[in-house]
Amino acid sequence: MMMSNLTRDLIQLKALVLKEYREAFRDKRALMVALMMAILAPIGIMMISKIMIEKLVDEPPVYVKFSGAEYAPQLIKHFADNNLLAFVDVPADEKSTWQQRSITLNIPANYAADMAAGKPIQLHLQADFTDKAVQPPVRRINNALRAFSLSIGYKRLLLRGVDIRLLNPLELVEQDTAKPDATFMLISMMLGLYLMLAAFMSGLSVAIDSSAGERERNVLEMLLCQPVSTLKIVLAKLISASTISVIGVLLILLLTSVSVGFVDLTKIGATFSLDLSTAAILLLLLLPICFFASACQLFVAFQTKSFKEAQSTVGMLIGIPAFIPFVISMMDDRPQWLNWLPIAGQSMIIEKIFKGVELDWLAVFTTSSVTIVITVALILALAKKLKSEKVVMALS
Template structure:
């Protein structure tokens, strides 16, 4: 038993030495961990700006002198005439070219209670124009409703008759629930880090060692192929776990630069949350590394391994978003790899108590698939076709 453990320890140390030898390759492998917090901060600020802040909208008015009260209402909603635009932003808004045409008979029709048509002209296929147009529509609609309500009140009609049914929304989320945008991004990035961080190590220790004839010499030693595979798995999974830990640490720091109070949200990763996430993601790190080693050993060359294994990176990004599009998710998704972990992380970030039975179920299935991949790969390494990359 001690001899077996000593062999495995020696193989693991050898794999660690190979993995940490090339510092530049290691930094590239962990680049996802450094970029994810930056992306979370940038996306969060953009979302908060769209949800809360109302930056000025500059449009070209025609006939503004005919509707002074409407112009005042638009100005109160930060919708301003083109003449007020700062010189630095003039090029942007000139390209968007949003025009609002007010008819000359606006005041007369308003006094007579006749319908008034205001023409809004813009390139509605331009995504940059969508938000300003939505705000203009909302502001004009509010102005029109206020005029209509005042007319009814003058005629002694209760304006509440226009709204007989009122929908009252009651949010059942906990008050300390995490900002959903950050949690969604963080969950996806954690999954992708588990797959991306150990990718280069998995490819180099498999297809790379085979091309350098290191694998052949290693198999000539009196060690079992299972120990060799386990050593490579532990090495790649360790780098994956380091990437996950880096994202958690850096995200906790970087989110402090986002003012979440504007949307009434908070974000904090306590020690218990971090430990729970690591327990949840450790099987994913092992599963990702096992899948990458398995695919890399099936490839005929190092370049082919890079192309083949890189396809796996998209899985942790596709599955969570695919699940979001499902109205009725199948029950078996709750305990499958990636999908099960995604659902549990969603509950964690919402502040819901962790369902440890679900954690054990999805972790058990993930580890079972990982074990099957390891045993299958250990068996394949006994074949000359796999070791020599023969067709």
């Protein structure tokens, strides 16, 4: 008798899950929109990484309007060696850009005389320092000029018989103990954030449609009239929305491993490889988050009175996976209890994975267990609420 009841329950749950899957995959356009973030995120990681590496490592030409360049040929040569070129050499397609930036360096006519006399020389750099595009070129000009000035100062001291090592009595030697994968934290931070967002965003539309949407279409009321428990109905909706969330997470993992291959990380001495074992650990870590996110969205959506209200209210939950990791990243001393909380615990573990730190399986088990317990509590509470006419008829 007990086996027959269990078989009947499984058959009913299977029928409900298939029904939810048909509803979720029926509208292909809505499904593509739901997974769009998971598809575009790896492209965003690739583009941002290329831009950041170019700014941090590459030294594209900077074109400066030199006034009095004939008075300081060695300085101009030093600038040219650092890819700081005269404005007359600017390519035709970039001329309007550098004309707008208008970076001017004025070299006085008494430059050679003051240099020979050992007097300080004032060079005037003119630019719009509030312009964000001007700041990197100005910084490079300052660095190049400082290096040139120091080299002249050292030569003057040597001519006077002064050992220049006296100027640096202490020398700090830094030894980076981080593993190679940890040196490229840009990708890891973005990927960790996008994985969390994918878990919350991918199944969002399915969760709203299967709750507030079905209630407005009177499908929910008809479903509750059938001889099935509210718990099975909620479980079916949870499985459907969570499946889309898992697909979103898988897409990000797969596409990121491909897109990062187009980024030349060797320029910053870094490597990044998302092997099968790391991807499996990340997926195992994020599976509870997918179910937790869908449970939260279903619970909140059923408390609203309309589909439109559900869209605006449930949409606010997306801020959670972005806000919590940001706050944690700003904390120097993190309390131990943060390792147990959903999202917070997973984000810190993901951070450690990309730093190359040995995985703490106890932390994985603890945060996953707490996440699952909260998810189960939400599902049981929602199943109980669906027995009330106020929730079903949106009277509350």
